[in-house]
Amino acid sequence: MSDTLRIKRFNARPVLAPMKMPLRTSSGAVDKAPLVLIDCETDQGVRGHSYIFAITPVALKPLTEMVRAMAELIAGDELIPHDIERKLTRAFALLDLAGIQRLAQSGIDMAVWDALAHGRNLPLARLLGGVPKPIRAYNSKGLGIMPPEAAADEAQKLIAEGFDAAKIRLGRPDANDDLKTVRAVRKAVGDGVTLMCDFNQALTVADAVRRGAMLDGEGLLWIEEPIRHDDYAGCAEVAAATQTPIQIGENFDSAFSMQTALDHHACDFVMPDAQRIGGVTGWLRAAALAHAAGVEMSSHLFSEVSAHLMTVTPTAHWLEYVDWADAVLREPLKVKDGHVLPGEQPGSGIAWDEAAVKKYLVE
Numbered sequence: 001m002s003d004t005l006r007i008k009r010f011n012a013r014p015v016l017a018p019m020k021m022p023l024r025t026s027s028g029a030v031d032k033a034p035l036v037l038i039d040c041e042t043d044q045g046v047r048g049h050s051y052i053f054a055i056t057p058v059a060l061k062p063l064t065e066m067v068r069a070m071a072e073l074i075a076g077d078e079l080i081p082h083d084i085e086r087k088l089t090r091a092f093a094l095l096d097l098a099g100i101q102r103l104a105q106s107g108i109d110m111a112v113w114d115a116l117a118h119g120r121n122l123p124l125a126r127l128l129g130g131v132p133k134p135i136r137a138y139n140s141k142g143l144g145i146m147p148p149e150a151a152a153d154e155a156q157k158l159i160a161e162g163f164d165a166a167k168i169r170l171g172r173p174d175a176n177d178d179l180k181t182v183r184a185v186r187k188a189v190g191d192g193v194t195l196m197c198d199f200n201q202a203l204t205v206a207d208a209v210r211r212g213a214m215l216d217g218e219g220l221l222w223i224e225e226p227i228r229h230d231d232y233a234g235c236a237e238v239a240a241a242t243q244t245p246i247q248i249g250e251n252f253d254s255a256f257s258m259q260t261a262l263d264h265h266a267c268d269f270v271m272p273d274a275q276r277i278g279g280v281t282g283w284l285r286a287a288a289l290a291h292a293a294g295v296e297m298s299s300h301l302f303s304e305v306s307a308h309l310m311t312v313t314p315t316a317h318w319l320e321y322v323d324w325a326d327a328v329l330r331e332p333l334k335v336k337d338g339h340v341l342p343g344e345q346p347g348s349g350i351a352w353d354e355a356a357v358k359k360y361l362v363e
């Protein structure tokens, strides 16, 4: 096989993958994961795989179409992720690489890197100069907005799956109900378990400062997205007033927005999302910024690819574990003793269970 791999074509397939545990956050409920499965096919038969998460089924079709349209721009190009990133960034400079375009471009980037890893017969971690190793992870699947007793039960189930950390969704209309839930979960799981919480942008600045003070002393590792994600000045106000570290980053739409947040001291920790930060290419840039700023960096969703990316992230903190793509994966990511275990198989380990894909395909 020659060293030069060229892109032949991309496949983009929309699926609604059933989730084992539905999630209700302060911004709505999800019980099926709307995913776009992406395959990058090369001229020598090597293939790369990735998926992106449309968040809502409403966005599934436009996102699939965007991946297909964007992929046409790079058909025939050599498999060089940084060159492809530069080309697509130029092509979308006037429309902007944000929203659906950014998700599509990140999905393409992850599939391209995956194909490159397959072409070299290396796991993604090794292609990036690292090594697959256990990565500390928290179980983020459940603990949506629910009554305290239900949250306490669910927390025990999440820990029983092999974790010693979990995240609680907060943002109930009455702050006391949030506090009751945190205390019920802590009581159920004990002091040895790490707990984070996530408001999913539900609060105003004043309410976030008040609820932050209420939660200080509850032993939470972080308070995530208390207010609107792009109000960095407001986030900085909340972070300055709150002892518990403030976590943001799943909505950074590039390493540039992460730098702006860091410039504002908007948070104590960052957690970029692989499909918004710009795939593998964007992640590596963000990881360098977090390193330079001395800020702990966690991942958001996309457990399979993030497991490899965290191995080369200098300030790697916690991997957010969800299993939302498991229904269509041939081999789901393994979990043991509070860690995910990226394997030595080529790429990120993503391969489709084609029978399941056929079943959940929505076109």
Ligand SMILES: [Mg+2]
Pocket (backbone or CB within 6 Å): 198, 200, 224, 225, 250
């Ligand atoms: Mg979040």
